[in-house]
Amino acid sequence: KNEVEQSPQNLTAQEGEFITINCSYSVGISALHWLQQHPGGGIVSLFMLSSGKKKHGRLIATINIQEKHSSLHITASHPRDSAVYICAVGNNNDMRFGAGTRLTVKP
Amino acid sequence: DAGVIQSPRHEVTEMGQEVTLRCKPISGHNSLFWYRQTMMRGLELLIYFNNNVPIDDSGMPEDRFSAKMPNASFSTLKIQPSEPRDSAVYFCASSLGLRGNSPLHFGNGTRLTVT
Numbered sequence: 001k002n003e004v005e006q007s008p009q010n011l012t013a014q015e016g017e018f019i020t021i022n023c024s025y026s027v028g029i030s031a032l033h034w035l036q037q038h039p040g041g042g043i044v045s046l047f048m049l050s051s052g053k054k055k056h057g058r059l060i061a062t063i064n065i066q067e068k069h070s071s072l073h074i075t076a077s078h079p080r081d082s083a084v085y086i087c088a089v090g091n092n093n094d095m096r097f098g099a100g101t102r103l104t105v106k107p
Numbered sequence: 108d109a110g111v112i113q114s115p116r117h118e119v120t121e122m123g124q125e126v127t128l129r130c131k132p133i134s135g136h137n138s139l140f141w142y143r144q145t146m147m148r149g150l151e152l153l154i155y156f157n158n159n160v161p162i163d164d165s166g167m168p169e170d171r172f173s174a175k176m177p178n179a180s181f182s183t184l185k186i187q188p189s190e191p192r193d194s195a196v197y198f199c200a201s202s203l204g205l206r207g208n209s210p211l212h213f214g215n216g217t218r219l220t221v222t
Contacts, residue, residue, distance in 0.1 A: 033210075033211065035211075035213075041196060041215070041216055041218070042213065042215050042216070043198060043200075043213040043216075044213070045210045045211045045212065045213070048209070048210045048211075086149075086150065088150070095152050097149055097150040097151070098149075099149050100149065
């Protein structure tokens with residue numbers, strides 16, 4: 001079993017829909033990162049969080065440390081949100097990555 | 108701020124040749140990371156430096172891989188000799204503080220193809 005599991009692997013949505021991507025992990029962490037990888041390959045760090053909830057524009061990330069689970073939400077999705085979203089968990093000695101969720105938002 | 112700068116963007120080489128990938132971190136960042144991304148294995152951490160010192164190189168696949176950080180503004184990842192299975196996208200990232208506790212800033216990556 002992978003230490004970082006993301007679901008779904010692939011997600012197709014219509015523009016305007018509310019999107020949720022989930023991440024579960026089995027290791028101890030000091031922080032969880034959500035990354036966005038554009039079709040061109042560049043990687044952007046969206047959030048780093050160790051508790052609670054963070055919001056940036058239409059993006060919201062939550063984490064439940066007790067349940068070892070995090071969600072990334074996108075409100076009012078747009079075709080430009082189409083990308084691979086990667087969950088990564090880190091502690092002082094290691095970082096592990098999920099396999100990513102490929103999101104396609106259709107106009 | 109120019110962000111993390113990697114070069115080259117693309118590298119095509121023949122098996123057995125030496126390959127050197129370069130990275131310039133964001134000024135002021137004291138941690139630098141090298142990652143490899145493949146379709147089969149996704150993103151993997153190869154090595155990371157803190158204050159120019161290699162902290163953890165357990166992700167380096169074999170002795171053919173080596174990384175250096177001679178100063179705070181430059182790092183190299185070298186593969187010698189290269190093999191076709193080294194074909195991947197190699198990312199460099201930098202951050203303030205230790206990995207896992209600070210936001211990561213990624214370069215655009217180097218796509219390596221070894222034929």
